[in-house]
Amino acid sequence: MSKNFDYCVNLPEKIEILFKQGEYLGEGHNGVVFLLPDNMIIKFFRNKKVWKDESSILLKTKRSRFFPKIYYLGENYIVREYVEGIRLDKYLKKNELSEKLCKELYEMVEDFKKLKFTRQDLRCKDIFVQLDGSIKIIDPKNNYKKVVKYPRHLMKGLYKKECLEVFLNYVCEQDFKKYTYWKYKIESYLKYQVK
Secondary structure (H helix, E strand, O other): OOOOOOOOOOOOHHHHHHHHOOEEEEEOOOEEEEEEOOOEEEEEEOOHHHHHHHHHHHHHOOOOOOOOOEEEEOOOEEEEEOOOOEEHHHHHHHOOOOHHHHHHHHHHHHHHHHOOOOEOOOOHHHEEEOOOOOEEEOOOOOOOOOOEOOOHHHHHHHHHOOOHHHHHHHHHHHOHHHHHHHHHHHHHHHHHOOO
């Protein structure tokens, strides 16, 4: 359990019972996460702004298959569905980028447009590959605040794993105009750091 975090929050009785049965999973920059019974997690946030942003996004994306279900919101915490699987960046160390996974990533970015995200991007470390080959997203942030019109971080991560061309070839088959734009943008970014 993290020693750098204050857990003094007023949890409702039902959530407190679950929390007492919880298991510490880990922590990141924004908070501390515990696994709860019934395939749920509780995430305590260090910063109220980050809590507000992430909870707002999860509420707005509740119909999207790419985001975990949210069960309960507290003052500085969220109880949501536990996302299993392997982080995309770690998955790609041992596995090739399949056509099915390309399709999932492409459809995820398309879903971002339907959700009216202004930031149509996500880091590989926030995408988890499930056993069935589908993907789920954790830790969404700034999707309605920042403006990124193509999946820059995603493609940068794919580039580092030497599978960007596989993904771009899939995009080309789906939408040549989008492929041309994304390819130009990521090449400019990688070569000149032009966002």
